[in-house]
Amino acid sequence: MATALVTGATAGIGYSYAQLLAKEGFDLVLVARDLPRLNKVAKELSKTFGVKVECLKADLTMPIQLTKVEKRLASTVKPIEVLINNAGFGIKDSFVLSSVAKEQELLDVLVTAPMRLTHAVLPGMVKRDSGVIVNVSSVASFIAGGTYSAAKSYLTVFSEYLHTELRETNIRVSALCPGFTRTEFHSRGKMNMTKLPNYMWCTTDQVVKKSWRYAKAGKVICVPGWQYLLLSIVARIAPRPIVRKIGMNVRSKQRIK
Secondary structure: OOEEEEEOOOOHHHHHHHHHHHHOOOEEEEEEOOHHHHHHHHHHHHHHHOOOEEEEEOOOOOHHHHHHHHHHHHOOOOOEEEEEEOOOOOOOOOOOOOOHHHHHHHHHHHHHHHHHHHHHHHHHHHHHOOEEEEEEOOHHHHOOOHHHHHHHHHHHHHHHHHHHHOOOOOEEEEEEOOOOEOOOHHHHOOOOOOOOOHHHOEOHHHHHHHHHHHHHOOOOEEOOOHHHHHHHHHHHHOOHHHHHHHHHHHHHHHOOO
């Protein structure tokens, strides 16, 4: 039975991805910082879907703990066939006001960790000529909405590059670029989302279902939701001053005074 590893697996998109993969028969390696919550999710998925679930407690901002996850990805014992780079968080404050420590953590989780984990898993995938990597980016990667957008832009372009580099293989690399999705993300970041209309929200199950379908089909960019597909198209063809204005408007509406 193939094995999948999911970071940030205890909530939101990561949790939905773990459910989907378990339902499809994958054994799981779940990565998150909260061990009691990890164990609870592992027990639930194992009982519901009859799969084996490993728990890896790791804070991806800590190099030693990140290395632990890298070693699991590089292992030839129960090799990882699917990697979901999902862990992430946002910063509501302006870069001018935020702490450099928090900005570094953002880069550690959104850029460094996915890059290193992908680098760890790819040699085995190349040797087997099979595997799927999904990098959970964001529709924000197409606009200029703070350092979160900048970090997610790396993930989107990184995925596009690897998709092209590996086009002659059976390895699939895809960037999931969702818009506003009902998760713990915004409450954890203390972002003001009260003015966002209901039609702008997606569910994690909708997002993950489309992402997995696109990844298996070899499609490099997945933007769930008609509203965000339209936004992403506009962001990619509109003059950059307009794109920057959109990004600043989105950021300013999320800040709680």
